[in-house]
Amino acid sequence: MTYLAKPKFRHPSLVPNKLGFTHRDYEGSISTLCAGCGHDSISTALIQACYELDIEPHRVAKLSGIGCSSKTPDYFLGQSHGFNSVHGRMPSVLTGANLANRDLIYLGVSGDGDSASIGLGQFVHCIRRAINMVYITENNGVYGLTKGQFSATADRGSKSKTSVNNDAPIDLIGMALLAGATFVARSFSGDKHQLVPIIKAAISHKGSAFIDVISPCVQFNNGAGSTKSYDFVREHNAAVNRLDFIEERDEITAEYEPGTVQEVEQHDGSILRLHKLHLDYDPSDRVHAMNYLQQHHEKGEVVTGLLYLDPEPRDTHAALNTVDVPLNSLGTRELCPGSKALEGINDDYR
């Protein structure tokens, strides 16, 4: 960390987005995390994605639990809404917020401890309810904030600064696929080329989007023998595809080998253009994805990229048939429809 606020001076050639903001306008307060923590790079990637998507900061709500990762919402999008909840309980707070105001963009920011240990139940239920959100775990295999005990995502045999993990790991990607997430991706904090387009695609996805970002804890879990270190991830990274997020359709100008590029059009008209790095990988087939991930995990590979996408996402609001507008915009007339309306409702149950 540093004691100084980041100086206000900025590069004169920064290009403002449609709202007139540069990426620096999406910053938050200065990070208090350890120097070199992967989480800070994820914050930067989120800033870059929101800047590139021309997102109005007041349209974003950041929700988190407890942990170094859960502290990060303070360090990006300083002009957005934020709620730092209790350990492992971010998913239910996010669900409640989303039900009350369906108009905001929900960013759930969590850690592997927060989501795979104490919050595992919350995690799967939130995903299976198909909440329209981007759920990010900043996955370092340890409880960074409490000095580096292994979390539930640590691989068996993985070594931290002080110990060896003997327990089987929980695979959050596998659980998210099982629970019915309609957008599932894995990335690495040290590769913003891959991460930024994934975040942009997840924000534009109108359903339950989950991104597991391997994010090394330099303090407690970045040594030799760790499977969540910068070196290990770089050496074992097996990216299945590279994603371009395209807001409006353009002509593909570059020449590609047949079958190497796949495009998915989303409801808002944006295009996800996938450059296949593993030709046999099909991100539209959920069962195939689960198998592929298991097989490659066995081989010690860290599979990254856009792993599963359902272009027809579900949203819990549709299932519950809720009103189209945020609850805070309803007036007395809608909220107290009078005794006649009450009678009508009661009649329905008779």
Place this chain on the structure above:
Amino acid sequence: MSIDMAEGRAGSPAGARPGVKPTDINNPDYFHKVVDCQWACPAHTPVPEYIRLIAAGRYSDAYMVNWHSNVFPGILGRTCDRPCEPACRRGRVEEQPVAICRLKRVAADNKDDIRGRLPKPATKKNGKRVALIGAGPASLTVARDLLPLGYHVVLYDQDPQAGGMMRTQIPKFRLPERVLDEEVDYILDLEPELKLGNRISSMKALLAENYDAIFVGCGAPRGRDLDIPGRKEAAANIHIGIDWLSSVSFGHTTKIGKRVIVLGGGNTAMDCCRTSRRLGGEKVDVVVRSGFEEMKASPWEKEDAMHEGIPIHNFLVPKAFTHAKGRLTGITFEKVRAEYDAKGKRSLMPSGEPDVHMECDDVLVAVGQENAFPWIEKDVGIEFDRWHMPVVSETTMGSSHPKIFFGGDSAFGPKNIIWAVAHGHDAAISIDRLCKGEPVDAPRPPLVNLASQKMGIHEWTYDNDVALDKRYKVPHLPNDVALKDVRAEVELGFDKALGYAETQRCLNCDVQTVFNRDLCIECDACVDICPLDCITFTENGPEAELRKRLTAPAKNTTQDLYVSDGLKTGRVMVKDEDLCLHCGLCAERCPTGAWDMQKFLLESAQAGHQCRK
């Protein structure tokens, strides 16, 4: 919209493409060019070093840093042409550079008695005799550098006092006599043999005196005249600007007419008009041929003149002096406009409008200054070019005569004090080498020191917080007081508090970001924190292309890129130094200490180095 983050991908092929060679930070020029103010200063004064000393209240130390480099800190802190300020990197991130020049004055004004820290006259002489012609800043610098080494230095000047144009030309309201005397005396205290009031009229005769070396520092003493109709008839009230200014300096001239026209747009013109306002000129006008923007005078001098109620009229070419009964009555001007040809070259074309006549009682002609060497015989072995200028080496200051050196305005035409000082240092090295029988043109490497400034995890020896303050204005005497006395210093200078506030605007550009690729784990922390998007980890490539795909484009091609050797992923670290704030956040964020903030202190070569410490 989409901005390429250019971080590169993990596992990309290593070093496959041709690219920029890793930066050699041991080449003194590399980091020197990052300290743009110091690089731009002809004498390479370590600017940020003395600014930090001022901030710490160590005025005497700040003064000595200056004195070693530029010899006349108190004088220059009031009069320097300040080539450092347009170069100052602060001007790249906000409107105004640091007030470097006026901070120098803060050091001079607030120092203690520093005479104990100056070199003493040499007790052991080396038996070599050197003649210096002219006692201006160029010669005085040569004297300062050579005297402590044991040289017998003979200082000639036609004027009765040493100082050259600093004494005869620069008006006292800009440079008080006591400031000039103090700093000239520091040099005279080293005991040169003074031959003042002594005009050299023959180089041949001087050579016959068998000096081991001769330095010509006679300046550019001749003011250009304006030969237009009426010049002779009205001569009594038409004065050559630099002659008139020296006459004012010596106290011979104390008055001027109520209505004065100053012709010319350089700094001499500005001094002429401001002096006129102080000697009885009530309506003083400056008239220039060219446009206002193209005037040679520094912007701040124009500003000061206008502030004293002096209008500047442009695009007026003098046609004739008008006169009646043998007395000047005014000047007739032709109105012109600027026209540019395809190459952008400007010419002044008659505008077709009627001529303008301006009435006046006196005219000061300040339309240029010229060199003149009537006392150097053509056959003494000094080669002159077709503009009648001596052929002089820019590195050694040597002429084609092995024992004769030039410096200051006499070498390459009129410049300024700080260039005269820089020439003086270079000439002194050459003379010292010549007298020792060493090759005069051997390289002159500077003294360089690079040292970590780290004191703790977030603690540095320098104040790395970046102040957002705008440039502070130097307080002036009010016009009604200033214009009454030609000797009253008009600028009051920063007081200690204002001076401190201004020091905080300095970005400490000498505290360098030094990268150690063996320690880097490519975590991106430095890339993420950098407020100016200076750092990129990417595949190497040809420079022009590489510059375009950095985190922020590196558009200033005069500033080299800092490129590392290949990293573990095969990428390289590329830093664009151009807009770095030296805030140290990259180093504070780096988990491994791969970035360190190290102070780069460079002192230009000087003869013998005796005046350094």
